[in-house]
Amino acid sequence: MTMYKVLFLDIDGTLVTPDNRIEESTKEAVSQVQDKGIEVFLATGRPLHEIDDLAFQLNIRSFIGYNGANAVYKGEDIFQEPLEPSLINRYLTIATEHNHDAVLYTNKENVFTNLEAPVIQKFIEVFHFHKNEAYGPEFNRDVLGITLINLKPEDVPLYESEAGIHLSQVNVEGLKHSYDVIRDKINKGYGIQMLLKYLNIPKESAIAFGDGMNDKEMLQAVRESFAMGNGHPDIFQYAKHKTTDVSNSGIYNGLKTLGLVK
Structure with a gap:
């Protein structure tokens, strides 16, 4: 049984390639970690009402949206933080x-x-x-x-x-x-902290993948953080690991180093 309980995935440049595809290796990796009981979250700057198709493809029902202003766990709204x-x-x-x-x-x-x-x-x-x-x-x-x-x-x-x-x-x-x-106080990292507290899961049991500068707080909020090979040049300093590009099985290869996929 794995010590990891949750996996947070950015969408653009992490889950989805520049030509708007999800690699088969990524789909397989997500399926394998779900089979191990790990809850997979999409953590994105996108609005949640525009990612239904992606979520359906991957059988995902938990999200952090709007760069941390809204979190959903298994279809249940956990919090919303509107702008002034x-x-x-x-x-x-x-x-x-x-x-x-x-x-x-x-x-x-x-x-x-x-x-x-x-x-x-x-x-x-x-x-x-x-x-x-x-x-x-x-x-x-x-x-x-x-x-x-x-x-x-x-x-x-x-x-x-x-x-x-x-x-x-x-x-x-x-x-x-x-x-x-x-x-500064409401971002993907804040969303993760709120969810981990809600789910009573320690930081040590969390994994995240990202590529953009809106992912830096997220990568610092988990134990195992991966920056994609195609990431913004400044993002790598915030991640524990660097994986391959989004178009070269980046999520799969990162999870493989943790022994979570075959």
Whole structure:
């Protein structure tokens, strides 16, 4: 019987390849650890209402979504941490002044500041988003996450003047101009800590895989942390292990080093 109880997997660049596939080796690895009684969570910046197909493919019913603002265990909502409406108003003002775009994620839809913009259409296409709405102020009280779109690197400080907030570049080819808004106190690592406490599972029994800078807190919240070979150059310092690329059986190879897959 294994000492490990939970496995947290980022989606983009970790579970899903750049051409939006899940490798057969990854599916097999997930199935094998599930057979050992390990609960597998998808831990993502994506909104949970847009990952049903991925979850179905892998028989997964537990999630951390919106970069840690919402957690679900076996279909049961454990917590939600919405953003302050005042912060959303300030960010949208900055975005308007600098010709940036944004998507606000509620627990039901993706709310875009400009659905007609080509850069938004590309974003929707890459992530296969379906539940899209045009922005209106009525959404401000229900926002669990934000992605800012069409930023240059020098634009990032405009948004990081807020205390307790930093931006994390989206590690997806063609969308490097997009940045997730991450709260220092509410992130994937916070989500894991809350879930481990809820499930009464020690950190030593947890595993995580990630590739982007929005995964750094997650990788520090578990005992066995793996950075994907294709990861952001700065992510490796936060992981205990480095595995192969997402397109080269990264999850399978990492779990194999722990003796969890054959």
